[in-house]
Amino acid sequence: MIFRYILFAIRERKVKLQHKITVFQGNAANTAIQLIFSSLYKKLTSILSLQYLVLTSEVEEVEIFKICLEYWNILSAELYREVPYQQIAPSYLRTGNSNNVPTRRQFYSVILSKVRRIMISRMARPEEVLVVENERGEVVREFMKDTDAINLYKNMRETLVYLTHLDYVDTESIMTEKLANQVNNTEWSWKNLNTLCWAIGSISGAMVEDDEKRFLVTVIKELLGLCEQKRGKDNKAIIASNIMYVVGQYPRFLRAHWKFLKTVVNKLFEFMHETHEGVQDMACDTFIKIAQKCRRHFVTVQLGESQAFVDEILTNINGIICHLEPHQVHTFYEAVGNMIAASVDNVQQTKLIEKYMQLPNDVWNTIISEAKKSVDCLKDPEVVSNILNILKTNIRASKALGAPYVHQLTKIYEDILHIYKVTSENINQAIRMNGPMVVKQRLIKSMIAVKEDTLMLIGSFFSKASNIQQVLDQFLTPLYTFVLADYRDCHPEARESEVLNMLAILINKVEDRITPRIPEIFDLTFEHTLHMIDKNFEDYPDHRKNFYILLQSVTNVCFSALLALNATQFKLVYDSIMWALKHTMRTISELGLEILQIMLRKFQTCDPQAAQTFYQIYYLETMQHIFAVVAECSHTS
Missing domain, CATH: 1.25.10.10 (Leucine-rich Repeat Variant)
Structure with missing residues (x-):
């Protein structure tokens, strides 16, 4: 009756109630994990509770699923860490004797199999890519790195990897079954294919290499067959994108099979001429992934080849990129650059760069x-x-x-x-x-x-x-x-505010060797920037931030150059730091505090006379500014 009521509440969108029930179930199951072997009654109760949690995990509400996921992650991680390297031999060397499986794993096996199926069916999107127009009017692609969707994928991937380590045979069986259902049309849909391929890509490295090879070959054959079977450019584009994604997730397999790697890359070059929406982007994204993870293979002359594959790419580069958009060409060039960077022969590398x-x-x-x-x-x-x-x-x-x-x-x-x-x-x-x-x-x-x-x-x-x-x-x-x-x-x-950032990078790189030229940098940039940002706390935010990043670099790396300033110039530097403290923008105020802290530490180790002069003139004023900031309610940070 209780469970029927829960389901009724979900259907009626009583999500708050379900949320509380889910939290209770997760906490109860987590507590039960420690007490599970105390009696048969507790075992049965725990299994029943976990079965309810499995059913709750199927609810479409994302926030509820996240709570369930947190528990499955804890459980699978704990079971894996009990015997982390139990299954290390390839499948053809393992016996079918289940006595080798730890007792707790056997106890949870049925439940965990259901959880694997849910994870595979609901796998989140691996990355979020937005095509946006920036403030300069350029169309650019932004890779979102910290969204809820990305974090959900990371948690699901980690959980599924643990579950695969616990029983890779069951994981493979479920994935193979679902792939067969795509081919025979019983579960065919773009969404189902996407989630399945994202799940397949997420467990890269979780199997022994021989098993991974056999599994991946099966997956690719099935996907290629599916691509041949389906009609319509939309269907073929979705399948092609998923093939590219899966292949790009298994660099260990690609590194071990050069001919297959070369075939995959040549196929990606074909996709770069496909004008269907999203295919070229996916081809370029996959190409750069492969180039980063297998880069040494492209600059080495492989068995049966007359030249390194990167030479062949550079010879045909114009034909490869002729149909790509500018942002895709930039991605392509970064990918090839990663290959060339892997060359250990300086003469060869220089020639490749010229051709590149x-x-x-x-x-x-x-x-x-x-x-x-x-x-x-x-x-x-x-x-x-x-x-x-x-x-x-x-x-x-x-x-x-x-x-x-x-x-x-x-x-x-x-x-x-x-x-x-x-x-x-x-x-x-x-x-x-x-x-x-x-x-x-x-x-x-x-x-x-x-x-x-x-x-x-x-x-x-x-x-x-x-x-x-x-x-x-x-x-x-x-x-x-x-x-x-x-x-x-x-x-x-x-x-350009980027001038200030570039100077900060330069100073951090060359360190105190640029100290003699700091006065010239100050003459050309310091006061001119300060006059832009000293009217209020809002104008020119990029210049404001980069100005203090530059000042931080100078203070940290070239402190002797500050000591060499005359009294008027040093007062200007000091006042600019105090101005940063007054900002309500957290980034600027924290930069000001960091610069002040660096300066005070430098005075502890510099010429005692210079330190004494600084404290005589600025100690009380510094304390007044700090206490004013502490007492100012707008400085919540």
């Missing part, structure tokens, strides 16, 4: 040639768009290649800085003629994006550079001439 960047460099050289004839071409929306795409391609290449990217950057560095300066002049001219509101126009937004992406590219290189002396000798002086001088001279609306 040839296509964007050809377009870049054409733009530079036209710009040398007339800089007015840099006002053409199509040219600006091409520059943006080339910069984004280089950013992804820098991210993937790391330090070896220097071979590419040295070729385009000065031209990039010249483009930066001319673009900035075009923006400033538009502001002078039409006022600050002109920055909202699409072309001006794109020009601002050129400046920002240039700075992001240089910052990305600085963060990964290995030859610090080369950075100091070759890259710093042009940077000061073109970028920092431009920052000083720009209209505030045209100043």
Whole structure:
């Protein structure tokens, strides 16, 4: 009667009541786990309670399911940790004797089999990808990393992995059965296929390698057969996407079977020409996953091959990416960059980088040639768009290649800085003629994006550079001439906050070797930024945040440069830190506190005379500011 009432309440959407019942069941079952062997009565009661919890787990209400999931996670993890490495032999070496299975696992086996079926049937989406238009008017894909859906998937994946370790045969049996039901149409639907394939992908690595190989081969054969069987581009696209997803989740299998890996990648290249919605994105996403997890295999000449596969990819790169959207091309370049980064032969790697960047460099050289004839071409929306795409391609290449990217950057560095300066002049001219509101126009937004992406590219290189002396000798002086001088001279609306972030990255990388040039950095950026943010606590939030990130880096790494400032300059630095403390924006106020803490610690170890002078002048004022912040009710943090 009680259980019938529970079901009735659910059907009537009395979710609050069900929520309480579920919490009670979860807590009761969790308590019962410790007492389960005390008597036969308690055993039977516990099983009955768990059966109710299994039925409750089938309720569509997500919040209720999360509570049930939490308990199944606890139970499966505890059972696994009792004997974590019990099933280590491949299936053909194991006996069918169930006496080897721990008693508690046998006791829960029927319940856990039902839980496996629920987990497989309800598996959450592995990642959330949103196609959005950013503030610059560009269409970009955002990978959501911290949503409820992602966290649900992570919890379900962990639980299903534990359940697979407890009895991989049952997990495989359920998945194989559900896959057969897709093929024979008894359970065919896009949703059912998606959840099944997400579940199959989630248990990668949970089986012994030989069993995983046999299982995966079966899955791929069935999915390929299903793709042949179904009619309609929509059906085929869904099945193809799921094949790509499953294959991308099993890098261990791919690394062990080169011919299959090569076949999969070539199939992905075919999908990159498929214009059905979502297929190209899935192909590119799968390609980069495989490139990251199997990258050494692509730069090594495999048995029976005449060259490394990456050479073949680079030879045919134009034909592979010709139907991709710009953001997909950027993903493709990052994937290939990961392969090239795996090369241990420096000569081979340099040649690969030249071949890898040839296509964007050809377009870049054409733009530079036209710009040398007339800089007015840099006002053409199509040219600006091409520059943006080339910069984004280089950013992804820098991210993937790391330090070896220097071979590419040295070729385009000065031209990039010249483009930066001319673009900035075009923006400033538009502001002078039409006022600050002109920055909202699409072309001006794109020009601002050129400046920002240039700075992001240089910052990305600085963060990964290995030859610090080369950075100091070759890259710093042009940077000061073109970028920092431009920052000083720009209209505030045209100043890029990324300049400050890039400088912070540079300082953290080269450390105290840049100390002699800190005064020059301050002259070109510090006061000009401070005048933008000292009117209130809201204007220019990005400049505000990056200003304090830069100040934090200088204080932490180049403290002696602060001590070398004259009294007026140091007072300005000190006042800016106190200004940060007054912010109601938590990020800024916490940065201010961190900078102050770093400064006080530095004074403990620096020249005693300098420390004494600081405390004589600023100690009381510092305490007053701190107590004022503590007493201010708006500072809830």
